[in-house]
C-alpha cells in the first residue's frame with residue numbers, strides 16, 4: 001500500500017464505495033439458470049479487504065454469506081496443486097484463456113476434450129475428477145480448506161443450492177460426458193458433478209473470501225498463522241492464471257478495467273488480488289452477460305483507482 005495510505009482512509013474509501021453502490025442496483029440480472037440462486041435478493045452489496053498483515057476492512061453487507069459459485073474453482077485448483085503431481089494436472093487441462101463463455105461446449109469438442117483452463121466449467125470439472133479419484137471425502141477436504149483459509153469454522157454448504165444445481169445439471173453433465181467420451185474424465189459423471197456443485201454451493205461472505213485468499217497476495221503464506229499454502233512459484237502461477245482466465249471471456253476487459261488477478265462467480269462475488277498488498281472481495285448479485293457482477297466490477301474499478309494500486313504499471 002502506498003505510504004500515504006492509512007487504515008482510516010481505506011475505511012472511508014470502502015464506506016464511500018458501499019454508499020455509491022446502489023447507483024448500479026437494477027443493472028443486470030441475477031443468475032436464474034440455477035433456480036435457487038434466482039431467489040436471492042438482487043440489490044445487495046458488500047465489500048471487504050484483507051491486507052497481508054491479516055487486517056480486515058469492510059463496508060456494506062460484507063458479512064452476508066453468498067454462494068461462491070465459480071470462486072470455488074480456485075479452491076479446487078489449490079487443493080489439486082497441494083496434493084497431486086502437477087504434471088498430471090497440466091496434461092489434462094490447459095492454461096490458456098478460452099475467449100468463450102464459462103459453460104461453452106464448442107471449444108471442448110474442437111480441442112478433443114481438453115479444457116482450455118481450470119477456471120471455466122469444463123476445466124473445473126476436470127480438476128474435480130482428479131480430486132475425486134485421488135482424495136477420500138473430497139467434499140469435506142474442500143469445506144475444511146475454506147474454513148481454515150477464512151478462519152471461520154462455521155462455513156457451510158448451502159445444500160439447497162447444490163441440489164438445485166444437480167436438478168438442472170444438463171449443461172455441466174454434457175461437458176463432463178464429452179470429456180469422458182474423449183477419455184479425459186475418468187470418474188462417474190454424477191459423482192464429479194456432486195462434488196463440483198457442492199464447492200459452488202459453499203456460502204461465504206466478502207470477509208470470508210477476502211481472508212481466505214489473502215495468502216495469494218502474500219507469496220503463498222497465510223497472513224494469520226504463517227503457514228505455507230502454496231510455494232512462491234505456485235502462487236505466482238495461480239495469480240497469472242487468475243489474471244488471464246479468471247473472468248472467462250471478460251478476462252481481457254477485467255485486466256483493462258481493474259488490472260488485477262481475479263475470479264468471479266455467478267453468485268455475484270468477485271475476488272481480486274493486489275500482489276504484495278491485499279486481497280479484495282466484492283459481492284452484488286446482479287450479473288452482466290458474461291456472468292460477472294455489475295456493481296461488483298464498478299466497485300473494484302473505484303477501489304483500485306482510490307487505492308492507487310497498479311501492479312501492471
Ligand SMILES: NC(=O)CC[C@H](N)C(=O)O
Nearest residue numbers: 069070102200265266291
Ligand atoms: N460462473 C459460475 O459461477 C458458474 C458456476 C455454476 N455452478 C455452473 O456450473 O454453471
